[in-house]
């Protein structure tokens with residue numbers, strides 16, 4: 001792939017005034033913080049929509065773009081995805097329910113997951129989801145009896161593990177052999193699964209699926225996966241006389257988290273993927289199947305930022321300066337989980353930033369590892385009450401948020417042309433407490 005231009009992690013609408021991030025989507029960040037509180041997830045609708053359109057344009061009308069809801073499974077985001085012509089991939093009952101509540105038609109939903117329960121499968125069948133990506137034999141055991149009660153065979157893909165993993169961290173590489181996902185190509189599990197599904201009258205094998213990992217920045221990994229997947233398509237033809245016409249190559253395209261990082265742009269990624277599939281099919285004398293891709297991070301990641309308020313600055317002489325913000329690992333687990341690196345900026349209004357110094361930006365959780373960034377350049381006079389923004393938190397931020405230390409999870413606002421709309425209301429402590437059942441007098445009875 002050609003080298004893309006050096007990219008910046010902030011949404012395209014970001015406006016900086018006097019060294020502070022002032023506006024996103026035309027909305028004043030200080031005003032958003034004052035009205036909605038912090039921490040606050042801010043999603044730039046223009047950036048979000050532009051990314052969806054870039055996918056549609058790069059791949060063209062014959063490729064199916066399925067938004068991977070796991071990256072940000074918020075009703076309004078799924079509604080925008082569908083409005084923009086994307087379909088939706090869900091990986092749990094909760095994600096499926098979100099899509100259905102957002103009015104996403106079953107025919108535009110595909111179901112993933114490596115341990116789908118019978119209840120999830122039944123719910124998906126009841127909603128007439130378009131494809132189920134089957135992960136393993138036990139799942140087939142659960143699906144077959146449910147499918148038997150259906151008027152027509154259930155359309156499935158098989159999730160294949162091609163023996164090629166890629167991605168920004170070991171935890172998000174998913175296509176290598178040492179992984180829990182899918183039917184492994186090595187040792188013949190994938191071939192055996194195709195045999196089983198082809199012989200099963202209640203199911204219809206529509207195609208194959210793989211997902212090699214997330215935050216992938218080296219396109220060569222996709223080429224290797226394509227080779228294995230098209231080889232399997234050819235074996236299905238040779239063994240069963242069945243030419244499968246769908247090939248889902250998953251998501252995973254990386255994004256820029258820190259200025260200067262190099263990631264393939266979506267045009268180069270699309271071009272390479274199509275060229276690799278076309279060439280592999282030609283070698284195996286197969287027609288080119290309909291391609292499906294499932295981007296998550298590269299759609300929502302750069303569209304979102306998080307806004308925090310600094311609560312304390314602590315200088316430890318000879319060690320470092322800490323800036324504690326009002327959220328942390330409960331609203332962005334990725335730094336603690338993967339050592340993920342983000343870009344920070346002073347935000348809101350204030351004196352022009354003339355001098356900066358390095359801070360560790362830490363959260364308010366009872367963990368020394370609750371560090372959002374280690375060597376972050378922020379105004380030298382940073383202090384309580386000032387706003388700090390973090391770029392590219394739209395993917396796997398809210399999606400992986402927790403209530404650690406019983407923190408209520410942040411609100412999310414969608415901004416566009418200077419206006420804002422709450423798309424996730426701020427959780428309250430009452431919400432958090434609502435699941436607890438206090439002991440009755442006398443204890444367990």
Ligand SMILES: Cc1ncc(COP(=O)(O)O)c(C=O)c1O
Nearest residue numbers: 068211214251252294295296297
């Ligand atoms: C099956 C599947 N498809 C798509 C994705 C989306 O990946 P990304 O957000 O990196 O594009 C994932 C992420 O884990 C996945 O497991």
